[in-house]
Amino acid sequence: xxxxxxxxxxxxxxxxxxxxxxxxxxxxxxxxxxxxxxxxxxxxxxxxxxxxxxxxxxxxxxxxxxxxxxxxxxxxxxxxxxxxxxxxxxxxxxxxxxxxxxxxxxxxxxxxxxxxxxxxxxxxxxxxxxxxxxxxxxxxxxxxxxxxxxxxxxxxxxxxxxxxxxxxxxxxxxxxxxxxxxxxxxxxxxxxxxxxxx
Amino acid sequence: xxxxxxxxxxxxxxxxxxxxxxxxxxxxxxxxxxxxxxxxxxxxxxxxxxxxxxxxxxxxxxxxxxxxxxxxxxxxxxxxxxxxxxxxxxxxxxxxxxxxxxxxxxxxxxxxxxxxxxxxxxxxxxxxxxxxxxxxxxxxxxxxxxxxxxxxxxxxxxxxxxxxxxxxxxxxxxxxxxxxxxxxxxxxxxxxxxxxxxxxxxxxxxxxxxxxxxxxxxxxxxxxxxxxxxxxxxxxxxxxxxxxxxxxxxxxxxxxxxxxxxxxxxxxxxxxxxxxxxxxxxxxxxxxxxxxxxxxxxxxxxxxxxxxxxxxxxxxxxxxxxxxxxxxxxxxxxxxxxxxxxxxxxxxxxxxxxxxxxxxxxxxxxxxxxxx
Numbered sequence: 016x017x018x019x020x021x022x023x024x025x026x027x028x029x030x031x032x033x034x035x036x037x038x039x040x041x042x043x044x045x046x047x048x049x050x051x052x053x054x055x056x057x058x059x060x061x062x063x064x065x066x067x068x069x070x071x072x073x074x075x076x077x078x079x080x081x082x083x084x085x086x087x088x089x090x091x092x093x094x095x096x097x098x099x100x101x102x103x104x105x106x107x108x109x110x111x112x113x114x115x116x117x118x119x120x121x122x123x124x125x126x127x128x129x130x131x132x133x134x135x136x137x138x139x140x141x142x143x144x145x146x147x148x149x150x151x152x153x154x155x156x157x158x159x160x161x162x163x164x165x166x167x168x169x170x171x172x173x174x175x176x177x178x179x180x181x182x183x184x185x186x187x188x189x190x191x192x193x194x195x196x197x198x199x200x201x202x203x204x205x206x207x208x209x210x211x212x213x
Numbered sequence: 214x215x216x217x218x219x220x221x222x223x224x225x226x227x228x229x230x231x232x233x234x235x236x237x238x239x240x241x242x243x244x245x246x247x248x249x250x251x252x253x254x255x256x257x258x259x260x261x262x263x264x265x266x267x268x269x270x271x272x273x274x275x276x277x278x279x280x281x282x283x284x285x286x287x288x289x290x291x292x293x294x295x296x297x298x299x300x301x302x303x304x305x306x307x308x309x310x311x312x313x314x315x316x317x318x319x320x321x322x323x324x325x326x327x328x329x330x331x332x333x334x335x336x337x338x339x340x341x342x343x344x345x346x347x348x349x350x351x352x353x354x355x356x357x358x359x360x361x362x363x364x365x366x367x368x369x370x371x372x373x374x375x376x377x378x379x380x381x382x383x384x385x386x387x388x389x390x391x392x393x394x395x396x397x398x399x400x401x402x403x404x405x406x407x408x409x410x411x412x413x414x415x416x417x418x419x420x421x422x423x424x425x426x427x428x429x430x431x432x433x434x435x436x437x438x439x440x441x442x443x444x445x446x447x448x449x450x451x452x453x454x455x456x457x458x459x460x461x462x463x464x465x466x467x468x469x470x471x472x473x474x475x476x477x478x479x480x481x482x483x484x485x486x487x488x489x490x491x492x493x494x495x496x497x498x499x500x501x502x503x504x505x506x507x508x509x510x511x512x513x514x515x516x517x518x519x520x521x522x523x524x525x526x527x528x529x530x531x532x533x534x535x536x537x538x539x540x541x542x543x544x545x546x547x548x549x550x551x552x553x554x555x556x557x558x559x560x561x562x563x564x565x566x567x568x569x570x571x572x573x574x575x576x577x578x579x580x581x582x583x584x585x
Protein backbone atom coordinates (compact mmCIF):
# COMPACT_ATOMS: atom_id res chain seq x y z
CA UNK A 16 0.00 0.00 0.00
CA UNK A 17 1.44 3.35 -0.96
CA UNK A 18 1.71 6.33 1.38
CA UNK A 19 -0.89 8.25 -0.64
CA UNK A 20 -3.59 5.59 -0.36
CA UNK A 21 -2.91 5.06 3.38
CA UNK A 22 -3.25 8.79 3.99
CA UNK A 23 -6.43 8.81 1.95
CA UNK A 24 -7.95 5.98 4.00
CA UNK A 25 -7.02 7.59 7.31
CA UNK A 26 -8.51 10.89 6.15
CA UNK A 27 -11.67 9.13 4.99
CA UNK A 28 -12.07 7.37 8.35
CA UNK A 29 -11.51 10.55 10.37
CA UNK A 30 -13.84 12.63 8.17
CA UNK A 31 -16.60 10.02 8.22
CA UNK A 32 -16.31 9.69 11.99
CA UNK A 33 -16.55 13.47 12.58
CA UNK A 34 -19.39 13.62 10.05
CA UNK A 35 -21.50 10.93 11.73
CA UNK A 36 -20.73 11.96 15.32
CA UNK A 37 -21.29 15.62 14.48
CA UNK A 38 -24.59 14.88 12.75
CA UNK A 39 -25.80 12.94 15.80
CA UNK A 40 -24.70 15.86 17.97
CA UNK A 41 -26.70 18.31 15.83
CA UNK A 42 -29.85 16.26 16.33
CA UNK A 43 -29.44 15.08 19.92
CA UNK A 44 -27.83 17.96 21.83
CA UNK A 45 -30.32 20.00 23.85
CA UNK A 46 -28.32 23.25 23.47
CA UNK A 47 -29.25 24.79 20.13
CA UNK A 48 -26.04 26.83 19.89
CA UNK A 49 -23.91 23.70 20.13
CA UNK A 50 -26.09 22.11 17.46
CA UNK A 51 -25.50 25.07 15.14
CA UNK A 52 -21.72 25.02 15.63
CA UNK A 53 -21.63 21.25 15.13
CA UNK A 54 -23.58 21.74 11.92
CA UNK A 55 -20.67 23.86 10.71
CA UNK A 56 -18.34 20.98 11.57
CA UNK A 57 -20.53 18.57 9.61
CA UNK A 58 -20.46 20.86 6.57
CA UNK A 59 -16.67 21.08 6.82
CA UNK A 60 -16.34 17.28 6.97
CA UNK A 61 -18.52 16.97 3.86
CA UNK A 62 -16.20 19.46 2.14
CA UNK A 63 -13.28 17.26 3.19
CA UNK A 64 -14.97 14.23 1.61
CA UNK A 65 -15.40 16.19 -1.63
CA UNK A 66 -11.67 16.99 -1.51
CA UNK A 67 -10.89 13.28 -1.15
CA UNK A 68 -12.98 12.69 -4.28
CA UNK A 69 -10.77 15.19 -6.20
CA UNK A 70 -13.64 17.66 -6.43
CA UNK A 71 -11.81 20.68 -5.06
CA UNK A 72 -14.11 23.29 -6.61
CA UNK A 73 -17.18 21.64 -5.12
CA UNK A 74 -15.41 21.44 -1.76
CA UNK A 75 -14.56 25.15 -1.79
CA UNK A 76 -18.09 26.03 -2.91
CA UNK A 77 -19.45 23.85 -0.09
CA UNK A 78 -17.38 25.79 2.46
CA UNK A 79 -18.28 29.15 0.95
CA UNK A 80 -22.03 28.51 0.70
CA UNK A 81 -22.83 26.19 3.57
CA UNK A 82 -20.28 27.19 6.22
CA UNK A 83 -19.78 30.81 5.22
CA UNK A 84 -23.38 31.70 4.45
CA UNK A 85 -25.97 29.16 5.64
CA UNK A 86 -24.37 28.29 8.96
CA UNK A 87 -23.47 31.91 9.75
CA UNK A 88 -27.07 32.95 9.07
CA UNK A 89 -28.36 30.19 11.35
CA UNK A 90 -25.98 31.39 14.08
CA UNK A 91 -27.09 35.00 13.55
CA UNK A 92 -30.74 33.98 13.93
CA UNK A 93 -29.97 32.03 17.11
CA UNK A 94 -27.88 34.76 18.67
CA UNK A 95 -30.30 37.57 17.90
CA UNK A 96 -32.97 35.71 19.88
CA UNK A 97 -30.40 34.61 22.42
CA UNK A 98 -32.33 33.05 25.27
CA UNK A 99 -30.56 30.79 27.68
CA UNK A 100 -33.71 29.24 29.07
CA UNK A 101 -34.92 25.72 28.67
CA UNK A 102 -37.86 25.12 26.42
CA UNK A 103 -41.17 24.54 28.17
CA UNK A 104 -42.16 20.90 28.48
CA UNK A 105 -44.27 19.63 25.59
CA UNK A 106 -46.94 17.03 26.44
CA UNK A 107 -46.19 13.57 25.10
CA UNK A 108 -42.54 14.35 24.36
CA UNK A 109 -41.51 10.71 24.72
CA UNK A 110 -44.07 9.57 22.14
CA UNK A 111 -43.02 12.34 19.74
CA UNK A 112 -39.36 11.38 20.08
CA UNK A 113 -40.16 7.70 19.56
CA UNK A 114 -42.18 8.49 16.43
CA UNK A 115 -39.48 10.70 14.91
CA UNK A 116 -36.83 8.10 15.77
CA UNK A 117 -38.93 5.46 13.99
CA UNK A 118 -39.31 7.64 10.89
CA UNK A 119 -35.57 8.36 10.82
CA UNK A 120 -34.67 4.69 11.31
CA UNK A 121 -37.04 3.73 8.49
CA UNK A 122 -35.47 6.32 6.20
CA UNK A 123 -32.01 5.04 7.14
CA UNK A 124 -32.95 1.43 6.37
CA UNK A 125 -34.40 2.53 3.03
CA UNK A 126 -31.23 4.44 2.10
CA UNK A 127 -28.98 1.56 3.11
CA UNK A 128 -31.09 -0.82 1.02
CA UNK A 129 -30.88 1.51 -1.99
CA UNK A 130 -27.13 1.85 -1.51
CA UNK A 131 -26.62 -1.92 -1.44
CA UNK A 132 -28.99 -2.88 -4.25
CA UNK A 133 -27.98 -0.21 -6.77
CA UNK A 134 -25.51 -1.67 -9.29
CA UNK A 135 -22.71 0.90 -8.91
CA UNK A 136 -20.32 1.12 -11.85
CA UNK A 137 -16.96 0.50 -10.18
CA UNK A 138 -14.50 2.08 -10.66
CA UNK A 139 -16.51 5.22 -11.36
CA UNK A 140 -15.72 7.75 -14.07
CA UNK A 141 -12.16 9.09 -13.94
CA UNK A 142 -11.88 12.41 -12.12
CA UNK A 143 -11.05 15.38 -14.32
CA UNK A 144 -9.32 17.23 -11.48
CA UNK A 145 -8.58 20.87 -12.24
CA UNK A 146 -10.73 20.96 -15.37
CA UNK A 147 -13.80 20.50 -13.19
CA UNK A 148 -14.32 24.25 -12.77
CA UNK A 149 -14.60 24.82 -16.51
CA UNK A 150 -16.79 21.73 -16.93
CA UNK A 151 -19.22 22.86 -14.21
CA UNK A 152 -19.45 26.25 -15.90
CA UNK A 153 -20.23 24.66 -19.26
CA UNK A 154 -22.99 22.55 -17.71
CA UNK A 155 -24.49 25.51 -15.87
CA UNK A 156 -24.83 27.42 -19.14
CA UNK A 157 -26.06 24.55 -21.30
CA UNK A 158 -28.07 21.57 -20.07
CA UNK A 159 -28.45 22.73 -16.45
CA UNK A 160 -29.46 26.28 -17.38
CA UNK A 161 -33.10 25.89 -16.30
CA UNK A 162 -32.42 24.53 -12.78
CA UNK A 163 -29.76 27.21 -12.35
CA UNK A 164 -32.16 30.01 -13.32
CA UNK A 165 -34.98 28.51 -11.22
CA UNK A 166 -32.68 28.47 -8.18
CA UNK A 167 -31.90 32.15 -8.72
CA UNK A 168 -35.64 32.96 -8.99
CA UNK A 169 -36.20 31.06 -5.74
CA UNK A 170 -33.49 33.10 -4.03
CA UNK A 171 -34.99 36.32 -5.40
CA UNK A 172 -38.39 35.36 -3.97
CA UNK A 173 -36.86 34.63 -0.57
CA UNK A 174 -35.04 37.98 -0.67
CA UNK A 175 -38.20 39.95 -1.50
CA UNK A 176 -40.04 38.08 1.25
CA UNK A 177 -37.35 38.98 3.77
CA UNK A 178 -37.46 42.64 2.75
CA UNK A 179 -41.25 42.75 3.08
CA UNK A 180 -41.09 41.16 6.52
CA UNK A 181 -38.25 43.37 7.71
CA UNK A 182 -39.59 46.69 6.39
CA UNK A 183 -42.97 47.29 7.98
CA UNK A 184 -43.32 50.65 6.21
CA UNK A 185 -44.21 49.00 2.92
CA UNK A 186 -47.57 48.17 4.46
CA UNK A 187 -50.27 50.85 4.72
CA UNK A 188 -51.23 49.67 8.21
CA UNK A 189 -49.36 47.88 10.95
CA UNK A 190 -49.81 44.13 10.67
CA UNK A 191 -50.14 43.59 14.42
CA UNK A 192 -51.86 46.66 15.86
CA UNK A 193 -53.91 47.60 12.78
CA UNK A 194 -53.01 51.29 13.09
CA UNK A 195 -52.00 53.21 9.96
CA UNK A 196 -48.26 52.78 9.60
CA UNK A 197 -45.99 55.77 9.99
CA UNK A 198 -44.24 55.95 6.64
CA UNK A 199 -41.49 58.22 7.90
CA UNK A 200 -40.00 56.10 10.63
CA UNK A 201 -38.50 52.68 10.30
CA UNK A 202 -38.41 51.87 13.98
CA UNK A 203 -41.44 53.34 15.60
CA UNK A 204 -42.39 52.79 19.21
CA UNK A 205 -44.85 49.98 19.60
CA UNK A 206 -47.86 50.49 21.85
CA UNK A 207 -47.16 48.44 24.97
CA UNK A 208 -49.21 45.28 25.17
CA UNK A 209 -50.43 45.86 28.71
CA UNK A 210 -51.82 49.42 28.46
CA UNK A 211 -55.47 48.49 29.03
CA UNK A 212 -54.73 46.89 32.38
CA UNK A 213 -54.64 49.17 35.41
CA UNK B 214 8.37 29.93 -18.20
CA UNK B 215 9.85 26.46 -17.90
CA UNK B 216 13.30 27.55 -16.87
CA UNK B 217 12.69 28.49 -13.27
CA UNK B 218 14.21 27.26 -10.06
CA UNK B 219 12.56 23.97 -9.06
CA UNK B 220 13.69 23.33 -5.48
CA UNK B 221 11.45 20.28 -5.10
CA UNK B 222 12.97 18.41 -8.04
CA UNK B 223 16.54 19.16 -7.03
CA UNK B 224 15.89 18.30 -3.35
CA UNK B 225 14.32 14.96 -4.24
CA UNK B 226 17.05 14.23 -6.79
CA UNK B 227 19.71 14.85 -4.12
CA UNK B 228 17.98 12.53 -1.63
CA UNK B 229 17.51 9.85 -4.25
CA UNK B 230 21.20 10.18 -5.02
CA UNK B 231 21.81 9.31 -1.34
CA UNK B 232 19.92 6.05 -1.85
CA UNK B 233 16.39 6.91 -0.68
CA UNK B 234 13.30 5.76 -2.54
CA UNK B 235 11.34 8.42 -4.50
CA UNK B 236 8.37 8.07 -2.09
CA UNK B 237 10.54 8.64 0.99
CA UNK B 238 12.24 11.62 -0.69
CA UNK B 239 8.85 13.15 -1.45
CA UNK B 240 7.69 12.51 2.13
CA UNK B 241 10.77 14.29 3.47
CA UNK B 242 10.16 17.23 1.11
CA UNK B 243 6.47 17.69 2.00
CA UNK B 244 6.80 19.34 5.45
CA UNK B 245 9.62 21.69 4.37
CA UNK B 246 7.61 24.32 2.42
CA UNK B 247 4.82 24.21 5.00
CA UNK B 248 7.18 24.91 7.91
CA UNK B 249 8.99 27.54 5.87
CA UNK B 250 5.77 29.39 5.02
CA UNK B 251 4.54 29.14 8.62
CA UNK B 252 7.81 30.65 9.85
CA UNK B 253 7.61 33.29 7.13
CA UNK B 254 4.07 34.18 8.22
CA UNK B 255 5.06 34.56 11.87
CA UNK B 256 8.22 36.53 11.09
CA UNK B 257 6.09 38.65 8.77
CA UNK B 258 3.83 39.43 11.72
CA UNK B 259 6.80 40.41 13.92
CA UNK B 260 8.08 42.76 11.22
CA UNK B 261 4.57 44.08 10.78
CA UNK B 262 4.13 44.83 14.48
CA UNK B 263 7.49 46.61 14.59
CA UNK B 264 6.62 48.64 11.47
CA UNK B 265 3.24 49.50 12.93
CA UNK B 266 4.81 50.82 16.12
CA UNK B 267 7.61 52.71 14.36
CA UNK B 268 5.45 54.22 11.60
CA UNK B 269 2.69 55.15 14.03
CA UNK B 270 5.31 56.85 16.18
CA UNK B 271 6.74 58.70 13.18
CA UNK B 272 3.26 59.87 12.13
CA UNK B 273 2.65 61.24 15.62
CA UNK B 274 6.19 62.68 15.88
CA UNK B 275 7.22 60.28 18.63
CA UNK B 276 10.25 58.00 18.69
CA UNK B 277 8.49 54.73 19.34
CA UNK B 278 10.15 51.64 20.78
CA UNK B 279 13.92 52.05 20.99
CA UNK B 280 15.31 50.13 23.99
CA UNK B 281 14.58 46.52 23.00
CA UNK B 282 17.34 45.88 20.47
CA UNK B 283 18.61 48.35 17.88
CA UNK B 284 15.76 50.71 16.88
CA UNK B 285 13.45 48.64 19.10
CA UNK B 286 13.55 45.77 16.65
CA UNK B 287 13.05 43.20 19.43
CA UNK B 288 9.93 44.96 20.72
CA UNK B 289 7.48 42.57 18.96
CA UNK B 290 9.35 39.62 20.51
CA UNK B 291 8.94 41.24 23.91
CA UNK B 292 5.23 41.78 23.22
CA UNK B 293 4.83 38.15 22.21
CA UNK B 294 6.70 36.84 25.27
CA UNK B 295 4.61 39.06 27.55
CA UNK B 296 1.40 37.60 26.09
CA UNK B 297 2.84 34.10 26.43
CA UNK B 298 3.49 34.52 30.17
CA UNK B 299 0.18 36.15 31.01
CA UNK B 300 -2.44 34.27 32.96
CA UNK B 301 -4.94 32.45 30.80
CA UNK B 302 -8.31 33.54 32.17
CA UNK B 303 -11.64 31.97 31.30
CA UNK B 304 -14.42 34.10 32.82
CA UNK B 305 -16.82 32.51 35.27
CA UNK B 306 -19.96 31.11 33.60
CA UNK B 307 -18.35 31.43 30.18
CA UNK B 308 -18.47 28.45 27.88
CA UNK B 309 -14.92 27.09 28.25
CA UNK B 310 -14.90 24.87 25.18
CA UNK B 311 -16.28 27.40 22.71
CA UNK B 312 -14.24 30.14 24.37
CA UNK B 313 -11.05 28.21 23.52
CA UNK B 314 -12.17 27.08 20.09
CA UNK B 315 -13.19 30.58 18.90
CA UNK B 316 -9.72 32.12 18.48
CA UNK B 317 -8.45 28.90 16.90
CA UNK B 318 -11.21 29.06 14.28
CA UNK B 319 -10.24 32.66 13.56
CA UNK B 320 -6.54 31.87 13.14
CA UNK B 321 -6.48 28.53 11.31
CA UNK B 322 -8.24 29.57 8.05
CA UNK B 323 -5.91 32.56 7.73
CA UNK B 324 -2.84 30.35 8.04
CA UNK B 325 -4.31 27.75 5.65
CA UNK B 326 -4.79 30.50 3.06
CA UNK B 327 -1.00 30.87 2.79
CA UNK B 328 -1.19 27.61 0.82
CA UNK B 329 -1.86 29.56 -2.38
CA UNK B 330 0.48 32.55 -1.97
CA UNK B 331 3.15 32.31 -4.67
CA UNK B 332 6.64 33.77 -4.23
CA UNK B 333 7.86 32.45 -7.57
CA UNK B 334 6.92 30.17 -10.44
CA UNK B 335 7.27 27.05 -8.28
CA UNK B 336 7.69 28.71 -4.89
CA UNK B 337 4.40 28.04 -3.22
CA UNK B 338 3.15 25.13 -1.14
CA UNK B 339 0.66 23.92 -3.69
CA UNK B 340 -0.41 25.31 -7.04
CA UNK B 341 -4.02 24.21 -6.59
CA UNK B 342 -6.28 24.87 -9.54
CA UNK B 343 -8.94 26.67 -7.50
CA UNK B 344 -6.24 28.95 -5.98
CA UNK B 345 -7.80 32.28 -5.19
CA UNK B 346 -11.27 30.74 -4.72
CA UNK B 347 -9.82 28.61 -1.92
CA UNK B 348 -8.78 31.81 -0.13
CA UNK B 349 -12.27 33.31 -0.49
CA UNK B 350 -13.87 30.08 0.78
CA UNK B 351 -11.48 29.78 3.72
CA UNK B 352 -11.93 33.39 4.77
CA UNK B 353 -15.68 32.75 5.03
CA UNK B 354 -15.03 30.38 7.98
CA UNK B 355 -13.71 33.26 10.10
CA UNK B 356 -17.12 34.78 11.02
CA UNK B 357 -18.02 31.52 12.75
CA UNK B 358 -15.00 31.86 15.02
CA UNK B 359 -15.94 35.48 15.75
CA UNK B 360 -19.54 34.55 16.58
CA UNK B 361 -18.31 31.65 18.69
CA UNK B 362 -15.95 33.75 20.81
CA UNK B 363 -18.56 36.51 21.13
CA UNK B 364 -21.17 34.05 22.33
CA UNK B 365 -18.94 32.01 24.61
CA UNK B 366 -17.64 35.04 26.55
CA UNK B 367 -20.99 35.40 28.36
CA UNK B 368 -20.80 39.17 28.01
CA UNK B 369 -23.27 41.32 26.11
CA UNK B 370 -20.57 43.57 24.64
CA UNK B 371 -18.71 40.54 23.38
CA UNK B 372 -21.86 39.10 21.81
CA UNK B 373 -22.72 42.38 20.08
CA UNK B 374 -19.10 42.82 19.00
CA UNK B 375 -19.05 39.31 17.57
CA UNK B 376 -22.29 39.91 15.65
CA UNK B 377 -20.93 43.21 14.31
CA UNK B 378 -17.63 41.66 13.28
CA UNK B 379 -19.38 38.80 11.52
CA UNK B 380 -21.78 41.20 9.75
CA UNK B 381 -18.86 43.32 8.57
CA UNK B 382 -16.93 40.29 7.39
CA UNK B 383 -19.90 38.92 5.44
CA UNK B 384 -20.86 42.21 3.79
CA UNK B 385 -17.39 42.95 2.48
CA UNK B 386 -16.79 39.45 1.21
CA UNK B 387 -19.19 39.96 -1.70
CA UNK B 388 -17.57 43.00 -3.38
CA UNK B 389 -14.20 41.38 -2.65
CA UNK B 390 -15.20 38.21 -4.49
CA UNK B 391 -16.62 40.27 -7.39
CA UNK B 392 -13.36 42.21 -7.72
CA UNK B 393 -11.44 38.93 -7.77
CA UNK B 394 -13.88 37.54 -10.34
CA UNK B 395 -13.00 40.34 -12.78
CA UNK B 396 -9.31 39.37 -12.47
CA UNK B 397 -10.13 35.68 -12.89
CA UNK B 398 -12.12 36.49 -16.01
CA UNK B 399 -9.13 38.26 -17.53
CA UNK B 400 -6.63 35.51 -16.74
CA UNK B 401 -8.96 32.57 -17.52
CA UNK B 402 -7.79 30.77 -14.39
CA UNK B 403 -8.31 30.70 -10.64
CA UNK B 404 -4.73 29.65 -9.96
CA UNK B 405 -2.56 32.36 -8.41
CA UNK B 406 0.44 31.32 -10.50
CA UNK B 407 -1.52 31.70 -13.74
CA UNK B 408 -2.83 35.09 -12.58
CA UNK B 409 0.73 36.32 -12.11
CA UNK B 410 1.93 34.78 -15.38
CA UNK B 411 -0.82 36.62 -17.22
CA UNK B 412 0.67 39.89 -15.90
CA UNK B 413 4.21 39.26 -17.16
CA UNK B 414 5.31 40.24 -20.64
CA UNK B 415 5.72 44.01 -20.60
CA UNK B 416 6.94 44.48 -17.03
CA UNK B 417 5.21 47.14 -14.97
CA UNK B 418 2.91 48.09 -17.87
CA UNK B 419 1.26 44.67 -17.96
CA UNK B 420 0.30 44.64 -14.28
CA UNK B 421 -3.38 44.31 -13.58
CA UNK B 422 -3.59 47.61 -11.71
CA UNK B 423 -3.67 49.48 -15.04
CA UNK B 424 -6.42 47.26 -16.41
CA UNK B 425 -8.41 47.05 -13.16
CA UNK B 426 -7.93 50.36 -11.31
CA UNK B 427 -11.48 50.28 -9.91
CA UNK B 428 -11.15 46.63 -8.95
CA UNK B 429 -7.87 47.41 -7.18
CA UNK B 430 -9.50 50.11 -5.03
CA UNK B 431 -12.52 47.92 -4.25
CA UNK B 432 -10.30 44.99 -3.35
CA UNK B 433 -8.07 47.08 -1.10
CA UNK B 434 -11.01 48.66 0.75
CA UNK B 435 -12.64 45.26 1.23
CA UNK B 436 -9.37 43.67 2.33
CA UNK B 437 -8.94 46.38 4.97
CA UNK B 438 -12.50 45.79 6.13
CA UNK B 439 -11.95 42.03 6.28
CA UNK B 440 -8.81 42.55 8.37
CA UNK B 441 -10.69 44.95 10.66
CA UNK B 442 -8.10 47.66 10.08
CA UNK B 443 -8.87 51.30 10.59
CA UNK B 444 -11.02 52.98 9.22
CA UNK B 445 -13.07 49.77 9.53
CA UNK B 446 -11.99 48.54 12.96
CA UNK B 447 -15.45 48.90 14.51
CA UNK B 448 -15.48 45.51 16.19
CA UNK B 449 -12.48 46.59 18.29
CA UNK B 450 -12.38 50.41 18.22
CA UNK B 451 -10.06 50.45 21.21
CA UNK B 452 -10.45 54.18 21.95
CA UNK B 453 -14.24 54.26 22.04
CA UNK B 454 -15.79 50.88 22.72
CA UNK B 455 -14.84 47.93 24.79
CA UNK B 456 -12.90 45.66 22.49
CA UNK B 457 -15.90 43.79 21.08
CA UNK B 458 -15.53 40.04 20.86
CA UNK B 459 -12.02 40.28 22.35
CA UNK B 460 -13.18 41.88 25.60
CA UNK B 461 -12.89 38.82 27.82
CA UNK B 462 -9.77 37.38 26.24
CA UNK B 463 -6.35 37.49 27.87
CA UNK B 464 -2.96 35.88 27.47
CA UNK B 465 -2.33 33.48 24.63
CA UNK B 466 -5.97 33.34 23.49
CA UNK B 467 -5.89 37.09 22.93
CA UNK B 468 -2.54 36.64 21.19
CA UNK B 469 -4.21 34.27 18.73
CA UNK B 470 -6.65 37.05 17.69
CA UNK B 471 -3.76 39.50 17.50
CA UNK B 472 -1.67 37.12 15.43
CA UNK B 473 -4.65 36.29 13.23
CA UNK B 474 -5.38 39.90 12.38
CA UNK B 475 -1.75 40.69 11.52
CA UNK B 476 -1.24 37.50 9.49
CA UNK B 477 -4.44 38.40 7.67
CA UNK B 478 -3.12 41.89 6.91
CA UNK B 479 0.14 40.52 5.49
CA UNK B 480 -1.79 37.88 3.55
CA UNK B 481 -4.16 40.46 2.07
CA UNK B 482 -1.23 42.68 1.08
CA UNK B 483 0.48 39.69 -0.56
CA UNK B 484 -2.69 38.82 -2.45
CA UNK B 485 -3.14 42.41 -3.63
CA UNK B 486 0.41 42.27 -4.96
CA UNK B 487 -0.33 38.92 -6.63
CA UNK B 488 -3.65 40.00 -8.14
CA UNK B 489 -2.88 43.58 -9.13
CA UNK B 490 0.84 44.33 -8.86
CA UNK B 491 2.33 41.45 -10.81
CA UNK B 492 3.31 39.20 -7.90
CA UNK B 493 6.95 38.24 -8.09
CA UNK B 494 7.67 40.01 -11.40
CA UNK B 495 10.21 42.80 -11.53
CA UNK B 496 9.08 46.17 -13.06
CA UNK B 497 11.36 45.35 -16.00
CA UNK B 498 11.01 41.69 -17.11
CA UNK B 499 13.98 39.60 -15.95
CA UNK B 500 14.10 37.99 -19.39
CA UNK B 501 14.96 41.38 -20.93
CA UNK B 502 17.53 42.09 -18.21
CA UNK B 503 19.20 38.71 -18.74
CA UNK B 504 19.16 39.32 -22.49
CA UNK B 505 20.85 42.73 -22.13
CA UNK B 506 23.49 41.26 -19.83
CA UNK B 507 23.98 38.34 -22.21
CA UNK B 508 23.22 35.69 -19.57
CA UNK B 509 21.27 32.48 -20.34
CA UNK B 510 18.13 32.21 -18.16
CA UNK B 511 18.57 28.51 -17.43
CA UNK B 512 22.06 28.85 -15.90
CA UNK B 513 22.01 27.93 -12.21
CA UNK B 514 23.35 31.24 -10.77
CA UNK B 515 20.93 33.28 -12.90
CA UNK B 516 18.05 31.10 -11.72
CA UNK B 517 19.01 31.63 -8.09
CA UNK B 518 19.25 35.38 -8.65
CA UNK B 519 15.89 35.63 -10.45
CA UNK B 520 14.17 33.47 -7.80
CA UNK B 521 15.57 35.65 -4.97
CA UNK B 522 14.57 38.76 -6.91
CA UNK B 523 11.04 37.31 -7.19
CA UNK B 524 10.77 36.74 -3.44
CA UNK B 525 12.17 40.21 -2.70
CA UNK B 526 9.73 41.82 -5.14
CA UNK B 527 6.69 39.99 -3.70
CA UNK B 528 7.60 40.90 -0.12
CA UNK B 529 8.53 44.47 -1.08
CA UNK B 530 5.18 45.09 -2.80
CA UNK B 531 3.30 43.52 0.11
CA UNK B 532 5.07 45.64 2.72
CA UNK B 533 4.57 48.77 0.64
CA UNK B 534 0.84 48.05 0.90
CA UNK B 535 1.19 47.36 4.64
CA UNK B 536 2.87 50.76 4.93
CA UNK B 537 -0.15 52.37 3.23
CA UNK B 538 -2.48 50.48 5.57
CA UNK B 539 -0.61 51.85 8.60
CA UNK B 540 -0.61 55.39 7.18
CA UNK B 541 -4.36 55.08 6.51
CA UNK B 542 -4.83 54.13 10.14
CA UNK B 543 -3.61 57.57 11.25
CA UNK B 544 -5.16 59.49 8.36
CA UNK B 545 -8.77 58.38 8.00
CA UNK B 546 -11.33 58.63 10.80
CA UNK B 547 -13.31 55.57 11.78
CA UNK B 548 -16.70 55.08 10.09
CA UNK B 549 -19.92 54.33 11.97
CA UNK B 550 -21.54 50.91 11.64
CA UNK B 551 -24.37 52.24 9.41
CA UNK B 552 -21.86 54.07 7.20
CA UNK B 553 -19.82 50.88 7.04
CA UNK B 554 -22.74 48.75 5.90
CA UNK B 555 -23.97 51.49 3.51
CA UNK B 556 -20.53 51.68 1.93
CA UNK B 557 -20.38 47.93 1.53
CA UNK B 558 -23.87 47.22 0.21
CA UNK B 559 -24.96 50.43 -1.51
CA UNK B 560 -21.67 51.64 -2.96
CA UNK B 561 -19.01 48.95 -3.33
CA UNK B 562 -21.35 46.16 -4.40
CA UNK B 563 -22.92 48.07 -7.38
CA UNK B 564 -19.52 49.45 -8.39
CA UNK B 565 -18.01 45.96 -8.28
CA UNK B 566 -20.87 44.62 -10.42
CA UNK B 567 -20.42 47.41 -12.98
CA UNK B 568 -16.67 46.77 -12.96
CA UNK B 569 -17.30 43.10 -13.69
CA UNK B 570 -19.66 43.96 -16.54
CA UNK B 571 -17.25 46.50 -18.06
CA UNK B 572 -14.39 44.01 -17.79
CA UNK B 573 -16.47 41.39 -19.59
CA UNK B 574 -17.32 43.90 -22.33
CA UNK B 575 -13.69 44.99 -22.70
CA UNK B 576 -12.57 41.39 -22.81
CA UNK B 577 -14.92 40.77 -25.73
CA UNK B 578 -13.91 44.01 -27.46
CA UNK B 579 -10.12 43.88 -26.91
CA UNK B 580 -9.20 40.22 -26.32
CA UNK B 581 -5.52 41.01 -26.81
CA UNK B 582 -5.27 43.42 -23.90
CA UNK B 583 -7.88 42.02 -21.52
CA UNK B 584 -7.14 38.31 -21.94
CA UNK B 585 -8.93 36.43 -24.73
